[in-house]
Amino acid sequence: MDSHTLLTSYLANLKVDLIVADYNECSTDWRDLDYTPDYSKFYFIIGGEGWLKIGDKEYYPKPGELILMPEGVKQSYACISERPFLKYWCHFSAKVGEMNLFRVLELSHVCIPENPAAVEAAFKGITDSARSDAVYAPLLARSKLLELMSYYMMNLKLDELSYKNLGAARKLTAVLDYIAENIEQNMTIHDLAEIAYMHPNYFMRLFKQQIGVPPIQYITRQKIEKAKELLTTTSGSVSAIADQLGFGDLFYFSKQFKKHAGLTPTEFRKHKSGGMI
Structure with a gap:
């Protein structure tokens, strides 16, 4: 990447x-x-x-x-x-x-x-x-x-x-790479700020300015994208996928998934497999 x-x-x-x-x-x-x-x-x-x-x-x-x-x-x-x-x-x-x-x-x-x-x-x-x-x-x-x-x-x-700000772009690219490579882990603002060599408060402001959403919201979106992939390409249960992506709480995972995808994880898998909803 x-x-x-x-x-x-x-x-x-x-x-x-x-x-x-x-x-x-x-x-x-x-x-x-x-x-x-x-x-x-x-x-x-x-x-x-x-x-x-x-x-x-x-x-x-x-x-x-x-x-x-x-x-x-x-x-x-x-x-x-x-x-x-x-x-x-x-x-x-x-x-x-x-x-x-x-x-x-x-x-x-x-x-x-x-x-x-x-x-x-x-x-x-x-x-x-x-x-x-x-x-x-x-x-x-x-x-x-x-x-x-x-x-x-x-x-x-x-x-x-x-x-135009290549230094900031490179730092944010390193952060985005880290998020993509560790999407199954739980990450904190402190972890990401350390990668960018920035104070956490400054890092959060810069990330939102440059990417358009706060870091935690971006991570959640990427986790949901990974969940879509796993629901489509594997037979793992919804609960297992939630655990794999570090959600822990199945209810919270399902709520976040529906917020971003418009369907529950089960409905999404059924739809992708050609089933009726």
Whole structure:
């Protein structure tokens, strides 16, 4: 297991919120220089000619490119010809716990989706929902924004990704590795803080900021995931599996399992074996 484990945890706990979205034909008056937004942006280029500057990098986007402009980074943009710059766009926030995703991860600003039609369809869904007065529209917009984020991540090369606080990332990766390798044991905050060489109070704050949930809640989730695997692949009793994973109390195990899986352990095993519930 490596630092990609940390990325998986980030994305599993990612929360996104759409601020505004639309489709525009940008003329030569579309221009702004050296501003730093407190929101992130996606552009999906349909046609025309434009210029972007993100940080100290300049881009001349082409049709079919999906552009990420993260918050907190100085930016500029302009249309550079008489041909209208055609693009879908959205402003949004993306957080893991209390941390903005793009203050934790350094991602490539440009990706070329393998399936541009799917990206355009996601953007159309976002813009349609943003314009709708329906009570469910914000929920649908958020789901389409997550879909768009998935397309972006899907088309990135993982070696293009880097962590802005590599020291903290490495420490948390070591902790996540330890949890995975010792999931059948009972672990304390003190144990995990020692692995990260941190004071327990600081460790708990950092873990929740970076992973999105407190350490004990994360461990419980991972134990339940392991329980699902054991219920599906072994014939051990529910009680034996609870003991194996360090729950001890069968009632507490069943309660936690249903909280995370929506079914009791027995119902889950029956469902996975093709039985009716």
